[in-house]
Amino acid sequence: MAAAAMPLEELERWLQAGLDRHPAATSIAMLDGYIAAIVAGPVSMSPLDWICPLLAIDADAFNHGGTPEFAAISAVALRHNEISQILSTTPRQFAPMHRREANGDIDPRPWCQGFYAAMRLRLSAWALLLDASNVNHGLLRPILLHCRDGQARPLLGSPRSGRETEHFPRNAHRDIPAAVEVLRQYWTPIRYPRAR
Numbered sequence: 001m002a003a004a005a006m007p008l009e010e011l012e013r014w015l016q017a018g019l020d021r022h023p024a025a026t027s028i029a030m031l032d033g034y035i036a037a038i039v040a041g042p043v044s045m046s047p048l049d050w051i052c053p054l055l056a057i058d059a060d061a062f063n064h065g066g067t068p069e070f071a072a073i074s075a076v077a078l079r080h081n082e083i084s085q086i087l088s089t090t091p092r093q094f095a096p097m098h099r100r101e102a103n104g105d106i107d108p109r110p111w112c113q114g115f116y117a118a119m120r121l122r123l124s125a126w127a128l129l130l131d132a133s134n135v136n137h138g139l140l141r142p143i144l145l146h147c148r149d150g151q152a153r154p155l156l157g158s159p160r161s162g163r164e165t166e167h168f169p170r171n172a173h174r175d176i177p178a179a180v181e182v183l184r185q186y187w188t189p190i191r192y193p194r195a196r
Contacts, residue, residue, distance in 0.1 A: 002074075002078060004065060004066075004070060004071055004074040005071060005074035005075040005077075005078050006068070006071035006072060006074070006075050007075075008028050008075065008079075010071075011028065011031070011072055011075045011076075012027055012028045014068060014072055015027065015028075015031070015055070015072075018055075018056060021056035021057075022056055023053075023054060023055050023056035024053045024054045024055075024056070024114070024117040024118070025054055025055075025114050025117070027099065027110050028097055029096075029097055029098055029099040029107075029110035029111045029114065030110045030111065030113055030114030030117070031054065031076070031079070031114060032079065032083075032096060032097035032111055032114065033096065033110070033111035033112055033113065033114030033115035033116075033117075033118070033143075034050075034054055034114035034115065034117055034118040035054075035076065035079050035080050035083055035114075035118070036083055036096065036111075036114075036115055036118075036180050037114075037115040037116075037117075037118035037119055038050050038080065038118050039080060039083045039084045039087060039184065040087065040180050040181075040183045040184035040187065041118065041119070041122070041125070041126070041183070041187060041191075042122070042125040042126060042128075042187040042190055042191055043122050043125045043191060044191060044192075045121070045122070047062075047077070048062065049121070050118065050121060051073055051076055051077075053121065054076065054118075055069070055072050055073065055076065057069045057072070057073070061073060087180070087181060087184050091181040091184075092177075092181075094177045094180060094181060095177060096108070096111050096173075096176055096177060096180075097111065098110075098111050098173060099111070106173050108146050108173035108176060109146045109147075111146075111176070112143045112144070112145075112146035112147050112176075113146070113147055113148070115143050115147075116143070116144065116147045126140075129183075129186075136186060139179055139182055139183050139186065140179070140183075141179075142173065142175040142176050142179050143176060143179060146173075
C-alpha cells in the first residue's frame with residue numbers, strides 16, 4: 001500500500017480536480033476528519049462502503065493498481081491504518097489534520113465537516129449520541145459545533161449570546177483529539193462485542 005499511495009499534497013490536488021464527481025472530502029482536512037469518524041465510529045464498514053463515497057470513485061477502482069484512483073485509495077488506507085494504530089496504542093498522540101489560516105490560526109471546520117460526512121453514512125448508528133438528552137451527547141459537541149446542515153445552518157442550532165459562547169467555538173478544536181479517543185472507547189463494546 002505504501003508504495004502505491006500518492007502523497008497527501010498530491011491527493012488534495014486530485015480531490016480538487018474531481019470536484020465535479022462530488023467526493024465527500026474536498027481537502028485533506030475533510031478527508032482526515034472523515035477517516036477519523038470511520039475509525040472511532042459505532043460500526044465497522046467495508047472499505048468499499050466508505051472509500052468510494054469519500055473519493056467519489058467506483059468500486060472497480062480497487063481492482064486496478066497503477067491508476068490515480070488506486071493511488072488515492074492507498075493513501076486513504078494508509079491514513080486509516082495510521083489513525084487506528086495511534087488511537088489503539090498512543091491515543092494522546094492523535095492530532096487531527098486541521099486546516100491553518102494564513103495567520104496560523106486553526107480552522108477546524110473542514111475536518112469537522114468531514115467527520116460529519118462519515119457519520120451520515122450510518123447516521124442511525126450514531127443516534128444514541130445525537131440525542132441531546134443523552135449525557136454522552138457532549139462527546140460530539142466540539143465536532144458538531146463546527147458543522148453546517150444542507151442549508152448552511154449551524155448543525156447544533158444558533159449559538160446563545162454571551163462571552164462564554166464566543167470563547168467556546170474558538171477553543172473547541174482543542175477538545176477534538178480527546179473527544180475522538182473517548183468516542184472510540186464509547187463505541188468499542190458495541191462495535192466489537194466479545195463472544196459469550
